[in-house]
Amino acid sequence: MARQRLSAVVMTHPRRRAAAEKLALSAPSGLLRVVMDPDPTGTPSVLRTALAAWSAIEEGATHQLVVQDDMVLSESFLDRVRLAIEELPDAALALFALWDSRNGAAVRLGAMAGARWVGAVNEYFPCVAIVLPRRIAEGFVAYGAERLGGWPDDILMHRYLSALGVPRYVAVPNLAEHEDRGSISGNAFRGPRRSVCFLPGDRPTKEGETLTGLTVLPFFKHGVAQCAVRVPGPGPEQWLHLGTEQYLHGAGLPAALLRPPGAGSTEPDVKGTWLTALAMGFEAARAGLATPPTASEAYAEAVATIGPGGISNAGTEDHIARRREPLAEVARRALQAGREAAAEHRTRPRPAGGVVWHGAANPLGEHLARRLADRQERSAAVIDLTRLRSAEPEVTVRPHGDPAPYRLSVGELYGPGCSRHTPIGRMVWDALRSHPVRAEGDPDAEVYPVHVNDLADAIEAVLRTPPENRVIAVAAEKPCTAAELAQAVHSAVRPVPVRAVTDAEPGWHTPAGTLRPPGWTPATGLAGGLHSFAQWLAYEGVLLESD
Incomplete structure (x- = not known):
């Protein structure tokens, strides 16, 4: 009853x-x-x-x-x-x-x-x-x-x-x-x-x-293969937002496996589907999930929607329908490759010595540390983030054995782990709640946005090739204007109105100097970077803020 x-x-x-x-x-x-x-x-x-x-x-x-x-x-x-x-x-x-x-x-x-x-x-x-x-x-x-x-x-x-x-x-x-x-x-x-x-x-x-306790979630969204990764330990549930390619590289998978085989391998939807399904197969095998029967309708349908979902924000219904089966075949092959990789997997040894972090016991520090841990192949260093939230934000990097640190003067930092109380954070926070984006101050003011991932890569570049100068600018060669940034938030987060607030002073950060880390170029596009920041604020940052 x-x-x-x-x-x-x-x-x-x-x-x-x-x-x-x-x-x-x-x-x-x-x-x-x-x-x-x-x-x-x-x-x-x-x-x-x-x-x-x-x-x-x-x-x-x-x-x-x-x-x-x-x-x-x-x-x-x-x-x-x-x-x-x-x-x-x-x-x-x-x-x-x-x-x-x-x-x-x-x-x-x-x-x-x-x-x-x-x-x-x-x-x-x-x-x-x-x-x-x-x-x-x-x-x-x-x-x-x-x-x-x-x-x-x-x-x-x-x-x-x-x-x-x-x-x-x-x-x-x-x-x-x-x-x-x-x-x-x-x-x-x-x-x-x-x-x-x-x-x-x-x-x-x-x-x-039921199935619970998942710790790695590969997904394909807005044309980007991403992973949400559970931060281990007690306390409130926390997750890192990583690129799937970064995650798999950090897990020790060879670079050749991260590239889709066969014709069309350079197409963005093929690459995104391949990386997502590869990570799914890899994590399913490591978690001990049995290989599902090929006759499972639920499994077949779930696999077939990876690619279409990943391109749904930018494709027409007809285009998405045409790509469904080709991308489903890519996903099936990648899932098998991921399972095979897990069976052969050996944890990649980390570089000897490691990195000592100061001021990293927060979400921003966790994202920077994870990015560097997944990519760094060089010697040990001391990295200090304590001035990253100051009026003149900077990171100091002192490689092992170097008597003096390098000062990385940072532009307007944004992305996973960053606060909603920064000028970019306020714009994204407003758009997330369907409020007008407030473009504060001079609309023609120069802004140097720097994504969290690009800052981590800049730190790695300094460790890889120590520069001659001790003060380095972490910023794009060409800034955008405040008005262009507000419009980018409108396009990447939610198409809400943009309102000028000319009597406000946002306090944009302009990096000191013009010399950049050797061989470093920002790799994160503004639209993709703003979208990743919005995702983090909505799903993680929102839990850290009061109502």
Whole structure:
């Protein structure tokens, strides 16, 4: 006899009422009720409607299911949900994850393991189709009501559930698919937003089988192969945001294996798919996940969406569809290569002596140290970051045996680990919350953005080839203007308005001198760098900041 009782609603806006009613009719005998935006003429707000939906839980129900109006449900949607809340009664259950997301990466590894639910990871918690226990749903109504006009509902949900320690799972395969009809909340610029693994005919089975404890999550997003890597140790959960190529190089895989074989190997979508799947196979083997049966539909579908998800922000529907099967074949070969590499893997010895860090016990220091550890092949050194947050930011580097340090004068630093209170951080933080980007001060002021990865590479360059001068500038040869930077945030993070605030003084950092580290050139494009900074602020930095 069922111990749990489900209440369920579709949340919508009057402009999409017909779609919501059609979705509600697709469920058995009136289970899905329609809940409307309580202020449809107000500023568009998914959170406002979501709070109304969570408030509409029926008397006597133990769980509330909320589905957005632009979803397509699997044939066994409600059967799987009902079985899942019996097996996982205290958990939050996401029934959908995007094909280019970290939670999507977790779903892929769950499909490898034959799991039905996988532990959610450091990201927003997907809210387009979600189930919460009653107590948690009621608590979120109060929590969200105090935060209207700020973060989107899915990031707030992640913060809320994390703070309470609520178990969080994502369905494998997903139970819902996104059907793009335009975005009231302003997400259309992201391109097609599809499920990582949707099988309409999937049947309920073994809903208590879960996979948790994942520590490396390879994913392909915005044309870039990336890895979220868990920082070991006790305390709050922390993750590093690394390039997949960097991660695999640091793990000791040979450079030749990081290059896709065969025709088309230089195409960006091929390279991104290859690196992502290579890391998946490598990590799955090292984690002891069994090779899945080739007949597994969930595994096959999850693999086939790696490439399309990675190019979804910049490709048309037709182009993405044409590339699906060729990229799926690349992914299948890379997965096998990754498993074989893990079987032959030997940990690469680190250079003797190591590096002594000062002022690195913070997220920025962790990212710099990891980047250098994955790339450095030279002798030991003392690296001091304590002045990196000063009015004249610099890093001092003293190679072993050198009597005096090198001073690296740094431009406007941004990227994973950096604060939202810097001038660039404020711009990105505003755009993340759908607020106008404030271009402070003189719009023609020269700005020298320096990404965290490029700073680490500059430190490595000094260690590799000690320069003649003791003061070195870490900055691009050509700056951008403050107005150009604000427009880049608009394009790379979210297309919100840009507003000039001419009476403000942002305090841009201009590096001292013009000599740069020998052989060093910044490799991070501004658009990609801003996107990586936005990701870190939204999923990690947000947890370090008060409301």
